[in-house]
Amino acid sequence: MPVSLSRDGDRHWKRRTSRAEWLRFAGWLALVMLFIFTWRVMTQDTIWAFVLDAPRQAADIGSRMWPPRWSYMSALWKPLWDTINMATLGTLLAVILAVPVAFLTARNTTPSVVFVRPVALLVIVSSRSINALIWALLLVTILGPGVLAGVIAIALRSVGFIAKLLYEAIEEINIEPVEAIRATGASAPQVLAWGIWPQITPAFAGISVFRWDINIREATVLGLVGAGGIGVNLESSMNTLAWPQVTLILIVILATVIVSEWVSAKIRHALL
Amino acid sequence: MLVIDNLTKRYSTGDLAVDNVSLSVPAGQVVGLIGPSGAGKSSLIRCVNRLVEPSEGAIKLNGLDLSKLSRGALGKARRRMGMIFQEYALVDRLTVMENVLSGRLGYVGFWRSYLRRFPQADIDRAFVVLERVGLLDHIDKRADALSGGQRQRVGIARALVQEPDLLLVDEPTASLDPKTSRQIMRLIVEICAERGLAAIVNIHDVALAQMFVQRIVGLRKGAIVFDGPPDGLTPEALTEIYGAEDWASTISKAQEEDADEAETGLPGNTLASA
Amino acid sequence: MSSISRRWTPPPLIANRALRYGVYAGLCLYLLVAFSTIEFNWTRMSEGAARAGNLFAGFLRPDFTSRWDDIEAGLLESLTMTVTSTIVGIILSIPFGIGAARNIAPVPVYAFCRAFIAVARSLQEVIIAIFLVVLFGFGPFAGFLTLAFATIGFLAKLLAEDIEDCDPAPLEAIRATGAGWWQVLAYAILPQVAPRLIGLSLYRVDINFRESAVVGIVGAGGIGATLNTAMDRYEFDSAAAILLIIIGIVLACEYASGFIRAKVQ
Structure with a gap:
C-alpha cells in the first residue's frame, strides 16, 4: 500500500510500494547495462579516426555537392516515370493479392480458424518482415535488373501491410447488417459483396492510398540494388562521385515525396 | 402457417x-x-x-x-421470411434503394446483383413497398443520412420486397x-x-x-x-x-x-x- | 400503387457524365502506358527461372550451418545496432518532440525542431546510410547513426502531435498552482503522453530491426551485409536461412512488444 501508518499514527504517502520501486530500479539498471554492453560490441571494430574525421569530410562533400547540376534533369524524367509506375502498379498488384488474404485472415470471414487463418497470417508476417529493398535484391537475381523486379518487390512488401490493416477493419464491422443480408436468403458471395464490402470500403481506400504514398518513397531507392527507377541514377552518380548530380537527384526525390504525400492526403480527405 | x-x-x-x-x-x-x-x-x-x-x-x-x-x-x-431488426441493420453506405433491393438478393445471381442490374420486376416491387412505407422521396439517399424512424421503414421495406x-x-x-x-x-x-x-x-x-x-x-x-x-x-x-x-x-x-x-x-x- | 414501370440505376460516383468517362478513360490510358514501359526480358527471365527454383528449394531446406559464422556476426551487429539506435533515438526524440509541440515550445525552437523532423522523415533510411557510410566508414557505427536519426524523426513527430493533442485543462490547472515550466512538463504533460510513447518506442524496436537488415546492403553493417554477400555468391540456401531468421526475430519482437504494451497500458 502506498499509504502507510507510521508508529506515531501519521499517514505517509509514497508514490509506489518499496517492492515496485526496487523492480523499477532493477529494470532501468538492466536497460543501462544492456546499452553499455551493446555499445561496446558495436563499436569494437569502429575506426575512430574516420569518425573524428567525419565533420571535415562532411564539409568537403558538402562543398562539392553545391550547386546542383540542373542540366542533368533531362536524364531524370524517364527514371522518375519508372519510379512512379513501380509504386502505382506495385500497389495495384498488392491490393489485388491482399483482399483475399485479408478475408481469409479475419476471424469473422475465414473459412477455418484452425487451418486457413494461420497460413494467411504467415503470409502477412513474411511479407511485412522483409523490406522492399530485400525483396528487390532477391527478384533482381531472378528476373534480372529492371522495373519489373521493382513492381513485384513493392507488391510483395505491400501485401502484408494492406492485408493486416484490412483484416483488422473486417473484424471490426457491424455484424447486424450482415445477418440481415443473410436472412434475405442471399448466397455467401452476395453476403460478402452487400453486407461486408460496403462497410470496409472507406478503410480499404484509405489503406491503399496510404500504402501508395509509402511505396513512392520506397520505389525511389529500389534502383540501388538494380530494380529500376531513380535509385539507379543515384547509385551510378555516387559511384562516379558526381556529387552535383546526387544533389539534384535528392532534390527530385524530396519533391516527389512531398507531392505524393499531398496527393494522398487530398484523396484520403475526399474519400472520408 | x-x-x-x-x-x-x-x-x-x-x-x-x-x-x-x-x-x-x-x-x-x-x-x-x-x-x-x-x-x-x-x-x-x-x-x-x-x-x-x-x-x-x-x-x-x-x-x-x-x-x-x-x-x-x-x-x-x-x-x-422477412426479418426486421432492432438496430435496423441497414448497410449504412448503401442507398435506400440498394438496401431495399438487397431483399431480392436471393432471387438474383451474384454478378447481376453486384452490378446492380436487378430485373425491372424487382425494381417495380421496390417502388411499391417504398411508396407504402412513405419513403419515395428518399430513394437515392444513403441509409446513414436518415432518421431512426425512416431507417426502420427501410428495414420494413427490405423485408416486404422479399414478398x-x-x-x-x-x-x-x-x-x-x-x-x-x-x-x-x-x-x-x-x-x-x-x-x-x-x-x-x-x-x-x-x-x-x-x-x-x-x-x-x-x-x-x-x-x-x-x-x-x-x-x-x-x-x-x-x-x-x-x-x-x-x-x-x-x-x-x-x-x-x-x-x-x-x-x-x-x-x-x-x-x-x- | 403505381402501375407504370419506373427505372432505377444506382447514383454514379461522379455525377458529371463527361468527367466520369474522362476519369475512367484517363485511368485506363495511364495503366496501358505504364504497363507498356515495363521491359520484359524473356531470355533473362528464363535464365532466372532456375535460380527462382533454387531460391524456393532454399526456403524448403535452408542452410543455417555452412555460413553460420557470418550469419552470427551479422545478427549480432544488427541486434546491437537495433538496441543502441533505439535507446539513443528515444532519448534524443524527447527534447525534439517537446521542442516541436506548438503549445509549449517557443517559436524559434519550434521551427528548428519541425524542420529537423521533416528532413529526417522524408529521406529514406538507405539514402541516409549511404551518406553516413561515406562519412564514417563501413560498419555498424554508420548503421547505428542512420537508425538513430530515423528514430528521432519518427518518434519526435508523434510525440509532438501527442503533446499538442493533450487535454489543456490539467495543463492550466497545474499552471494555476504556480508551477514552473519543468513542473508543468512533469505533472501535466508526461502522464498524458507516457503510455503511448512507450508503445511507440516498442513499435520502433521492430522497425529498427527490419531496417537494420536493409542498411547493410549499402555497407552499414548488420545482417543485410551478410544477406547481400550470400546473394552475390548465389548461395540461396544460406540466403533463405537469413530471411527465415529475420522473419522469426520480427515475429518474436512483435509478440514481445504486444505483451509489454498490454502490461503498460
Missing part, C-alpha cells in the same frame, strides 16, 4: 435459451412475443430462419421443415421514441393485415404489444408461460412472465393510451413525416 414443434436451443456455453417451445401462427396473425431480457425471445425468432441453429425440434413453414434444410435449400427458404409468407420482427421499436414506435408498430400490423402475413414480433414494451397485436405469447427462461389475447394479460399472468411487481398501472396505462389514440386518430399516411 408457421408451426414450431418442441423447439430447443442450447448454446455451446450450456445456456438453455429456448426450452421445448411449441407454437403455431396462422397466416394473417400477428403474435407479440414478450418476456424479460434473456428469456430467449431473440434466440427463438433467430431459430426460425436459422441465423441461430436450433438444437432440437422442428420448424415448419407451410409444411416445409426448415430445421432439416441443406445450406442451399435454406437460402431459398429464407427468401420467404414473404412470414415476418420475423426483433424489437422493432427499442431504439425509437414513443411516438415513432407506435407509428412503426401500426405500420407493421397494417401491412400484415393487407398482405395476410403471419408475424412474430419480439417486444419488451407490454403496453405497446397490447395496443397492436391480436395474440400475446409470454416467454420465461425459454419456455412459454402465457398464450392468449392481449386482454388476457392479467396482473397474475404478468407476474408469471416477469416476476412479482405492481402491474395494475401498466395495464390501465395501456388502455388509456388506446383511448387517446382513438381520439386523435392519426391517419396512416402521415407516417412518412416521422
